[in-house]
Amino acid sequence: MSPFFNAVKKNVLEQFPKEHFEFQESCGDEVILCEAKNLTALLSMLKTKHKCNFLMNISGIDFPEKQKRFEVCYELFSSSMNSRVRVKVAVNEEEPIPTAQFIWKTADWFERETYDMFGIQFSEHPNLRRLLTHHQFKGYPLRKDYPADRVQHCTEALPVHFDQPRTPESAVSDEGKDLVPLNIGPSHPATHGTLRIMAQLDGERIHRSTVELGYLHRCFEKMAETHPYNQVIPYTDRLNYCSAPMNNVGYCKAVERLLGVEIPLKAQALRMILCELSRIIDHIICIGANAVDLGALTGFFHLFTYREKVYTLFEKLCGARLTVSLTRIGGMAQEPPPDWTGQVLQFCDEMSQGISELESLLNQNKIWINRTQGIGAISAESAIEWGYTGPCLRACGVNLDLRKAEPYYLYNEMDFDVPLGTTGDVYDRYLVRVAEMKQSIKIIRQLAKNLPSGDYTIRDKDIVLPEKKDVYGNIEGLMNHFMLVMKGLRPPKGELYDKTEAANGELGFYLISDASPMPYRLKVRAPCFAIYQSFSEQIQGAYVADVISILGSMNVIAGELDR
Amino acid sequence: MNSSQPSSHNQSKLVDESRSYALTTRISKIASWGKRNSLWPMPYGTACCGIEIMSVMGPRYDLARFGAEVVRFSPRQADLLIVAGTITEKMAPIILRIYQQMLEPKFVIAMGACASSGGFYRAYHVLQGVDKIIPVDVYVPGCPPTPEAVLDGLMVVQKMIKDDTKRPWKDHWEPGVWK
Numbered sequence: 146m147s148p149f150f151n152a153v154k155k156n157v158l159e160q161f162p163k164e165h166f167e168f169q170e171s172c173g174d175e176v177i178l179c180e181a182k183n184l185t186a187l188l189s190m191l192k193t194k195h196k197c198n199f200l201m202n203i204s205g206i207d208f209p210e211k212q213k214r215f216e217v218c219y220e221l222f223s224s225s226m227n228s229r230v231r232v233k234v235a236v237n238e239e240e241p242i243p244t245a246q247f248i249w250k251t252a253d254w255f256e257r258e259t260y261d262m263f264g265i266q267f268s269e270h271p272n273l274r275r276l277l278t279h280h281q282f283k284g285y286p287l288r289k290d291y292p293a294d295r296v297q298h299c300t301e302a303l304p305v306h307f308d309q310p311r312t313p314e315s316a317v318s319d320e321g322k323d324l325v326p327l328n329i330g331p332s333h334p335a336t337h338g339t340l341r342i343m344a345q346l347d348g349e350r351i352h353r354s355t356v357e358l359g360y361l362h363r364c365f366e367k368m369a370e371t372h373p374y375n376q377v378i379p380y381t382d383r384l385n386y387c388s389a390p391m392n393n394v395g396y397c398k399a400v401e402r403l404l405g406v407e408i409p410l411k412a413q414a415l416r417m418i419l420c421e422l423s424r425i426i427d428h429i430i431c432i433g434a435n436a437v438d439l440g441a442l443t444g445f446f447h448l449f450t451y452r453e454k455v456y457t458l459f460e461k462l463c464g465a466r467l468t469v470s471l472t473r474i475g476g477m478a479q480e481p482p483p484d485w486t487g488q489v490l491q492f493c494d495e496m497s498q499g500i501s502e503l504e505s506l507l508n509q510n511k512i513w514i515n516r517t518q519g520i521g522a523i524s525a526e527s528a529i530e531w532g533y534t535g536p537c538l539r540a541c542g543v544n545l546d547l548r549k550a551e552p553y554y555l556y557n558e559m560d561f562d563v564p565l566g567t568t569g570d571v572y573d574r575y576l577v578r579v580a581e582m583k584q585s586i587k588i589i590r591q592l593a594k595n596l597p598s599g600d601y602t603i604r605d606k607d608i609v610l611p612e613k614k615d616v617y618g619n620i621e622g623l624m625n626h627f628m629l630v631m632k633g634l635r636p637p638k639g640e641l642y643d644k645t646e647a648a649n650g651e652l653g654f655y656l657i658s659d660a661s662p663m664p665y666r667l668k669v670r671a672p673c674f675a676i677y678q679s680f681s682e683q684i685q686g687a688y689v690a691d692v693i694s695i696l697g698s699m700n701v702i703a704g705e706l707d708r
Numbered sequence: 709m710n711s712s713q714p715s716s717h718n719q720s721k722l723v724d725e726s727r728s729y730a731l732t733t734r735i736s737k738i739a740s741w742g743k744r745n746s747l748w749p750m751p752y753g754t755a756c757c758g759i760e761i762m763s764v765m766g767p768r769y770d771l772a773r774f775g776a777e778v779v780r781f782s783p784r785q786a787d788l789l790i791v792a793g794t795i796t797e798k799m800a801p802i803i804l805r806i807y808q809q810m811l812e813p814k815f816v817i818a819m820g821a822c823a824s825s826g827g828f829y830r831a832y833h834v835l836q837g838v839d840k841i842i843p844v845d846v847y848v849p850g851c852p853p854t855p856e857a858v859l860d861g862l863m864v865v866q867k868m869i870k871d872d873t874k875r876p877w878k879d880h881w882e883p884g885v886w887k
């Protein structure tokens with residue numbers, strides 16, 4: 146047990162009656178089980194006394210056979226102590242649990258999603274409506290008794306509507322205002338896919354707004370529950386499709402931790418190269434699209450050339466361009482072709498050149514500066530309250546990068562810096578992203594020059610399929626293949642929350658295994674889900690034109706937002 | 709033309725020249741030539757395919773070579789709807805409305821597995837193919853399709869216009885009916 150968890154335990158036992166609590170450890174994660182009546186007091190205590198400033202995730206779990214059917218778990222993170230703790234509470238179908246959004250603002254959507262998926266009630270939540278599924282939807286899809294393929298049709302679009310204010314004090318007054326309603330999206334060039342913003346305008350400024358999401362809710366979590374572990378990998382590709390390999394890596398890393406295996410150094414290095422290449426191309430899309438929305442088309446076309454080069458590298462590795470599914474549980478799918486690392490190094494040189502050209506296009510560009518500097522600024526405290534991670538958080542000056550804070554794979558041996566901004570505005574986010582691209586190149590160079598030798602995957606018969614030459618060449622290989630396909634990869638019982646630093650921030654996978662060949666529950670903590678929540682508050686009082694600028698800088702990817 | 713020549717000579721010469729440059733065709737043919745070489749697509753990018761559509765328009769694949777680079781985000785100005793990405797049940801009424809807002813003649817490409825059939829999302833919130841609600845002319849396979857495949861799909865649309873292919877799926881289509 147970590148010193149942090151000991152201190153928490155001691156404090157909890159001092160303050161509360163001890164029969165209400167249980168302290169557990171699961172796959173190295175530390176868990177507190179509590180009752181609904183103590184939840185608010187416990188969460189507040191963890192935030193104030195133990196500096197758990199981030200609420201990373203809330204997820205529901207359905208256990209139909211248990212007396213208390215549902216569990217809700219809260220994933221807390223203390224950046225100053227660099228420690229994590231999970232709080233779990235069991236509830237009945239009708240029993241409401243208190244909302245946590247007055248402790249962390251970010252709880253708002255996470256709770257709405259839990260309500261939408263499981264029907265768990267959160268008392269005093271001002272907007273406990275469906276979040277992802279459509280408004281005509283009946284039932285709760287992530288309950289175990291809801292069939293994955295029972296489609297319900299939606300026959301009409303939801304009219305413009307607005308959320309209730311979080312508290313009576315946060316309500317804005319309409320008095321003496323001549324308000325004009327404005328609906329932006331979901332089909333709008335600047336909403337990057339499927340986002341919808343409903344606003345009321347006071348002249349050119351946003352008076353009140355609400356965002357509607359779920360237009361790309363593809364039921365990832367239900368699909369994960371109905372597919373074997375390795376077959377979930379292609380679904381993870383399509384979470385953040387701008388940087389697909391990072392999701393593969395995040396998911397496989399979680400399953401591997403559950404299995405308790407360590408992948409070979411070569412696989413680790415290859416995954417890191419893929420992640421950093423993905424980080425570069427993700428930032429390319431974000432910066433390029435943000436600039437296009439503000440009228441600067443050149444940067445996009447220019448940068449896309451480099452994106453195509455990375456696609457070519459992926460294609461050489463596996464044959465696919467965008468959704469690569471390159472990893473397998475236990476390592477990589479195959480050996481890279483000869484001189485692949487040489488081509489990666491060559492790309493690094495070209496990309497460095499490309500970045501300096503991009504900087505000369507935008508850094509001093511007067512129009513770009515006018516449209517981005519001082520726009521969408523957010524303080525570090527506020528950003529943490531909303532659960533920001535990744536470049537958007539670092540643009541506020543908070544030094545939090547999981548590659549440094551909780552290093553995985555070979556990151557602690559790498560020489561790289563964490564770029565920080567100061568004001569958290571759109572311009573700072575842009576600068577941080579550009580600087581991160583340079584750091585990624587630095588990491589890739591170190592790795593590609595000294596790629597560790599050895600195997601690209603572990604060779605555990607219960608986890609990894611044998612190579613094709615063995616399947617077709619000898620009886621052991623054939624039997625091994627048959628057994629693994631028929632029986633499936635079965636991790637031991639357990640649950641864990643695993644995280645990686647994706648291009649948008651902390652990408653977390655909360656995974657529960659019941660020793661069957663399919664995950665019992667897989668919840669994704671998508672970085673832009675937390676960031677996009679703050680959007681309504683950020684654009685309040687802003688010009689309509691700045692809404693576009695702020696939206697672009699957040700890099701909201703509908704695939705991982707709606708899942 | 710030489711302006712120093714007397715005007716009477718000039719006129720007779722002009723008539724001759726115009727004869728040698730004349731072109732005879734049918735109005736439907738010249739219209740279809742114009743139509744197929746200036747398609748204005750509306751890319752309805754909702755998901756991963758939306759990123760590949762960017763590649764199609766990007767510098768390497770360059771949709772402009774096929775005369776279809778004038779991307780319109782208003783359905784009223786577009787005549788080719790490229791449904792690029794998963795259409796969920798929540799999105800279904802919106803895509804239907806967008807299709808209805810497009811003026812004739814109009815064509816629809818379902819780009820990728822999700823738009824064609826729901827793809828590997830056999831799930832409670834995903835429309836099992838956009839052809840459940842709007843008539844689709846060309847299906848492009850892939851998840852996502854390569855840009856070459858999308859260009860091929862566009863050329864099929866061009867061929868359909870050229871040959872004036874019959875489109876019973878469109879003629880018999882009724883809005884708001886789930887097939």
